[in-house]
Amino acid sequence: MSSIKSLFPPRDAVSGARRPDRIVRTVCSPNCYGTCGVNAFVKDDRILKIEPASYPDPGFERICLKGIAMATERIHHDKRLTQPLIRTGPRGQGHWQIATWDEAYDYIASRMETVGANYGWKANAWLGMTGNYGARALTSKSRAANCLGGTLFTNLGLMSDGAGHLGTLMTLGAFLTSNDVSSIAKAKYLLFAGRNTADTGHCEMQFVFDALEGGSKLVVIDPRFSRTAAKAHDWLALRPGSDVPLVLAMLNVIVECGLMKEEYVLQHTNAPFLINRVTGAMLRECDLFEGGGSGYVVWDRAVGRPAPVRHARRPALRGSWRISCVDGRTIEARTSFDALWEVWAKYTPASTESLCGIPAEQIRRTAIDYATADPAWIYLGLGIQRYHGGHATFRAYITLAALCGNIGKPYAGVSCIDGPFMRMYMGMGDEWLAPTGTPTHTLPGTKLLESIVQSEPYAIRALWLDNYGFATQSPLFKRFREDALPLLDLFVVNEQVMTDAAAFADVVLPVVSYYEDDWDLVAGGEIWFMQLRQRAVPPLGSSRNDYDIYKGICERLGKGEHWQMAPQESAKFMLDTHKSPSIRAVDWTTLCRDGVARVPKRRYAPGEMPETERAQLSTLFGTTHDEEVPFGDLRFNTPSTRIEIYLEQFCDIGEAVLDFVPPIEGLGSSAHQRYPLNLITYKMVHSAHSQHTILPSIRELLPGPTLEMHAVDANSRGIKEDCEVLVYNDRGRFRVRARVTESVRPGTVALPQGWWNHAYSGGHPSDLAHTKGSVYQNRVFGESNYATFDLAVEVALAAGPATASVSGGAR
Amino acid sequence: MTEHQRLVIVGGGQAAAQMIESSRRLGFKGEILLISEERILPYLRPPLSKCYLTGRYTTDWLLYRSKGFYQQHEVATTLGSRVDSIDRGRQMVESLNTRIQYDWLFLATGARARRLGVPGDDLPEVVYLRGVDDAHRLSNFAQSASRAVIIGGGFIGLEVAAVLCQAGHRVTILVAGDKLMSRFGSDTSSVGAAVPSFFQQVHTAHGVAILFNVTVAEFRKTSSGAVDVVTEGHAVHSADFVVVGVGAIPNVELAVDAGIVCADGILVDEYGVSSDPRVLSAGDCARHPNAWRAEPIRLETVHNAVEQPRSAAAHIVGIRQPYRQIPWVWSDQYDYRVQGVGFADGADLAVLRGDLQSGRFGVLYFAKGALTGAEFVNRPGDFGACRRMMNAGASLTVEQAGDASLSLQALIPRHAAVGFDEPWVPRPSRPHPVRLDPHEVHS
């Protein structure tokens, strides 16, 4: 007889109360910049929960809803891939056979060899993004491509992150170097242009709140009322893509009010340099002085004539003169500043209002507040450069900061994305990336379709993707499926889950989740720490990390000797061979013991940094790399060693002087005439791109995407709240539910980014995208940025049977 | 006003404790006396036929309100005492030869187990389960014995049967009528019989023997210490102990003797007031009007005990708060919880919701297209939704009732949105209000 006491047994302890078998410090980090260290509580090889892990310095603990959902729901998600799959039947039909790794490698290797035989080995190509911030995971593809030969597609343009940096590169001689966000409370005025820390960098938002608590003023420029705008003192509801006119109008106010820092401009920018008024070219010493060198020339008011920059005592900022040259010509010369002002003067606040959508009075007030605040910190979001003229937007804000004397000043300047992760990713040592010593061919990612469909510049016939939500994130997937895929002899995808893109592959290779990987390095996004990814749960099924996947193919193709490092070894190797001295200086013992170690920021007095270091780093991170104060020594890796506001090398394309480069599908364009609404696809707090939009608890919080429209635009189209609408242009169409809201400016419609095909009907937003290029960007970088937000669409009430409503979620 | 008054509460169940709580809460400042026959302070009665039988719980666990509660609410409690009579003319009660004056008298005397009155009724092995002492006796028997006979097919009998059966006892149930659970089901259709017949099958499947149309004639102690249950048909069922659950009788004798109008319960109005304006009543012993019925009802359910006193308490402080709650009951047997709300009799249609095979189903009763009541087995969400819906005066259609894939959650009238009563002082408005550019309008 069983005991009556055995009835009504006590309830099981909840997840949080159960004793874990182990607690593992590892790193979450799916392309979101939080790079959060987490303590994973593991029981029976399943993650019960995660908690924020600690750091050497207090106050950095962080975690977010995405990380919690991913740790508990992605590893065993029903779309999770655990075995290699080879398709049976036509691509995209969903018929797979489970294969062994050997079978998968056989399949891949034989087709790569056939492609190589028919088209040349470089017809085998690799492309990936940054879905996983683990350094080894991210760079293994490059290693493989470099070992095997073939073509490596670059991704900065295709990921839509490249344009702004191209503006910065020319102006400051480097990709942007940023302030440490944890010090933002020291700035008194925060000008966030397209920067949406609350949605996309919420783990750093606590520092912004510290600033607000300390009395700092926050101004947000954004076409959409983001969560960050909701916290700001002022919101400038900018017409999308019109940052340049806004900034130029602000400059007009600043100069008119006498707030420009003239001395600084004279000393640290090329504004006073003399140019040939007709050709726009800079004058050189050798033009004007017998035996002169290539140095630049200014008008020295102390002596009333031109002088080499290095000799002039009182250079003029403004003025034009007729000057005799050594070759006997007389030329019309003027200062660069004059040339700049000739273009900029027309951007008065009153005349710029309707162009940028900000009332004159608000422009005026913002300009004065910025120019008089000390320190004033400009923080740029990548959204502002996702337009045809994206390079000019960054250039504009840098110019604004420069004319106010803010570049090189503590807690001021212009910041964007920067931190150990960018350095880790972009400065990986050649010994790691190209172990054979010979890097392979590269092609720009935005030219993917041309290379396959038109064989331009040469034919690509095999494509291997990793770390990329290709179907949701790229502008190419529809055309890829229709035009390019039929021409590919091989399409391989490494993935954790069966994405919409992986569904079309010939071979899908299962990748471990972040919690199953071991000994990978995750450098902090905006926090100055290096972290170790440590295995919390064993790999599911036959899944492998990217390194091991590529190791397999390289072994099969006879290049295995470069892939024999154990994980711990390769982690150390990546650090030791890295180009950044700060990365190399990470303390390995501490890192191994604690799972986290500081990435030191070094400080050099002006002129102290060794030239070898400067040369190695300069193109990537600026001459005062790793300094607490970016560009603090006010030396720039530009031809003039100054901030180059005037860019003579772009005279021939009319961009020597910063001017508005309008969105190619913006107001006034032919695209806009037919499709008068501007679609911006913003990043939301609930998902880092496409990685979280399939997780059940995220979908509980946010069932699906809705298109935000202002009432003015909705009413004129007969669209009401929750109606299904058709969004379309020449290139594609899709259906989605509408939401009528006050939080987006009329003329702009907004959609959250990262939802898969199943969240829409009749198409996907990426079908509407284009990859029209910019001459400036092509020249600087060999390709143009994918201008995500430079997109004209029309919206209409959808006809036909409605799909299920996503609003009114069940709570 | 009330600080010079005295409220005397006769009875010691949940209604009594609730009267104390509600009276104080609504501002009754006078003396409160509690006179209870029970040995311990008011306690929860439902667990006595369920988990309390495991012996794992103490009487402290069972208490409805803590000892501290009575101190905090300034109540003088007298336990283990009967009230012998009420003198309405002089507004006094008599207990233990003491006369106690009252300004308000609250009768919460509850009900007692109905006794069979057959020979052997008083044997120690025959347990009429009503109070905590009965439960202790039963629990003791259950630890050591193995054969149990249960008389009665209502909640008490069935719950005890389930507990004993799962603990390994051999259980036989003898039912006087022809079906179980007369509080559930109706004759509307075979659907109406679903719940009682479902439980009959469940018990039988667990090995419980159920016999219908059996009348007990005698309980006989045997020489081995067992008890023989002898029926009128001369059948003999041997048991180590017997549990009897054949209904309850309201304890109205005190009221009847005092001339208060009773009819199977003390008759009260919607404020809990009896035929004597100074005497109120609530709970198992009170027959009260119910908005969902034409005639007053008396129901043995803890719900009445904890809800009705609120109206009575309101009355004694001068607030009119009529009692208006749809009644509901529940029973736990094995892994099944059956919950009922409203009324089945008077219905012209019974709709099945869900499927019987799964053991998760409901029966919803309609009269002229309006929902009058419902029973659910292991569909707690539906039960709760129906109860809340009916309590709020809402209903659902016959189609909705029968569609098990439709969640009833959405039919519950929503609360008003939660917010701050006063708005926050807004941030200083922007110095130059921004205007909308007319050129922005796109057609």
Add this chain to the structure above:
Amino acid sequence: MSTASDQIPTKSRQMAFVIDLRRCIGCDTCVLGCKVENDVSSGKSRLKVLDSGGDAIDERPRGTYPNISQYWVPTMCHHCADAPCVRVCPTTALWRRDEDGLVMLDKDKCVGCRRCEEACPYDALSFDDDVGTADKCNFCEHRIAQGQGPACGLVCPTRAILFGDILDPDATVNRLLATREHKILRASSGAKPQIYYLEP
């Protein structure tokens, strides 16, 4: 297992939340942290983040473009000092702890009548279909017992959720209340809720 306490304690605490509406960005991290810590059923949550319009999912700013504003309000069980749910519960499944004022729910005692849900002014109770009982925030009592804080506060990236003993004059929560304007939700409920919101 709940047991009515016998003593009137001589020194008791009142646990309370202080939530900084300026810092809350409505990211819902607290909602998920709570869900995972407490195994809250799919489709339910103990904690909701309302926006300034009182809506949990359909968030909207107030005002007319471009003069609009928005803030977010995390709300869970307010552990009211005079909790309506405790008063209406017929089985004492809901009870208020003397030692720290927390309102606790014993699911073993709950019979799923949902009277508490009806009575709560703050929508704090939901129904757990899996076990057929009510469900609500219990202040992560299992963590409090270990000297830790509730999961929502632990995971909040902007440090908007704080907790402490409102009866302790030195507690951080009291220092915050002394220096910032604050309100409680639906003060007219009379329930004496213990979540204090700092101005947005």
